[in-house]
Amino acid sequence: MVHQVGGWACTAAAVGGQALRVLVSWHAAEVLLPQGSPSSVLTGRSVRETEHCKQKWKLLLQPHSRAMKLYILLFLAVVNKGISTYRPSEESPCEMVNMEAICHSKDLHHIPPELHPDVNKIDFSGNQIQNIPLKPLSFYTSLQHLDFNSNQISFIEQGVFAHMTSLVEINLAHNRLDRFIQHRTRGVGLLPNVATLDLSHNSLYNGMTEYFTHEAPSLQYLSLAENSITLISRRTFQGSPALVEVDLHSNIIMEIEEGAFEALLNLSKLNLSMNSITCIADFSLRQLQILDLSRNSIESFHTTESEEEFNLTWLDLSENKLMYFPTFPQVNKLVFLNLSKNLIQLSAESPRDGCKFDTPDLIQTCQISL
Structure with missing residues (x-):
């Protein structure tokens, strides 16, 4: 020719x-x-x-x-027309620095398609993006970090992250994910290697967490802080068994179903502060190391009877309504206990009688407001 x-x-x-x-x-x-x-x-x-x-x-x-x-x-x-090549666009709204696309506060309404195909980090924070469709985001298969903080996102197409095997962190904080259910989708689909997921400040309520965590086998850190969740059920974390840290502070949690956290064998840090929890009965999370229950309405804290050792080392029960000392496991590793700003009435010998632990120095760490 x-x-x-x-x-x-x-x-x-x-x-x-x-x-x-x-x-x-x-x-x-x-x-x-x-x-x-x-x-x-x-x-x-x-x-x-x-x-x-x-x-x-x-x-x-x-x-x-x-x-x-x-x-x-x-x-x-x-x-070589079929081979993926990067042709930089003079009109690209983002700045490329060391394979990182900086698209912060560019008044973007859509995900730009002209970014480098090998980009490994994109900062879309502070824009007006409403949807995350399959294309063009799925073209960026080398992505490791994705930041959508402070947008208007209410819809994420199912499967958009399924083939992004390098992706380890997604920030979706400060969006409108509470409207996700209106699209009648089963969820975002597989998150094959995502280890960190931030869903805070989205007005999420009961049953919505599963839309994002149902297929997250590698998820280790999950933030659900500052949402509208009132119940933690046994289904909430079924799809993310590798969780190590869960942040649920500043919700309206009043009920935690029995066994909701027990399947999370690697869970070591749990933040339930600033909720509406009234009691902890039969505490049995032996794997936990750090537990924050401050600023609730807890009147009693009881541990299940067991001769097994608990790994809990740090417990904050401050600013609750405790009238009596909590009961702790017989074998424990506690080194920090905060009981300040409760309703506990103490006699001259109450602190020593109430703080009987295997750790000798724990008595000195109890912070009690009289």
Whole structure:
């Protein structure tokens, strides 16, 4: 095939061991130069014009010709059309720094498609993005960190993250994910290797957590802080068994179903502060190391009877309505206990009688407001 460009014609080439054939047009002359052929087929106004055309073409084909180098680059670009290449756009709203796209506060309403295909971090925070569709985000398969903090997101297409195996962190804080249920979807789908997920400040309520964590086998840190959750059920964390830290502070939690956290064998830190919890009965989370229950309305705290060792080392029960000392496991690792701003009435010997633990120095760490 010949594509006319000025007086010269673009070449058509075959790849994969086939002969390179060059077809050149100069005015009305046509030169066919099959590789390895001893002769050429010439047609045109005159042999002289044709020879002139051939000489020009031979100059172009000289090994050190700059034009030849440019031609080769153009040829390779056409041949490799199917290979993903980055063509920077002068109109791109984002700044690229070391494979990180900085798109913060650019008044974006959609995810731009012209970012580098190998980008590993994108900051979309502070924009007006409402939806996360499958394309173009799924094209960025090298993404590791994705920040959508402070947008207007109310819909995420199912499966958008399923093939992003490098993605380890997603920040969706300060959006409108409470409207997600209106789209009647089963959820965002698989999060294959996501370890950190921030869903705080989204007005989420009961049953909505599962839309985002139902298929999150690698999730270790989850923030559900400052939402509108009133109940933690046994289904809430079923799809994310690897959780290590869960932040639920500043919700309206009044009930925690039995066994809601027991399947989370790696859970070591749990923040339930600033909720509406009134009592803790049969506390049995042996795997926990840090537990924050401050600023609730807890009147009693009881631990299940067990001779097994509990790993709890840090417990904050401050600013509750405790009237009596909490009962703790017989074998424990407590080193910090905050009971300040409760209703506990103490006699002269009450602190020592009430703080009987295996850790000798714990008595000195009890912070009690009289």
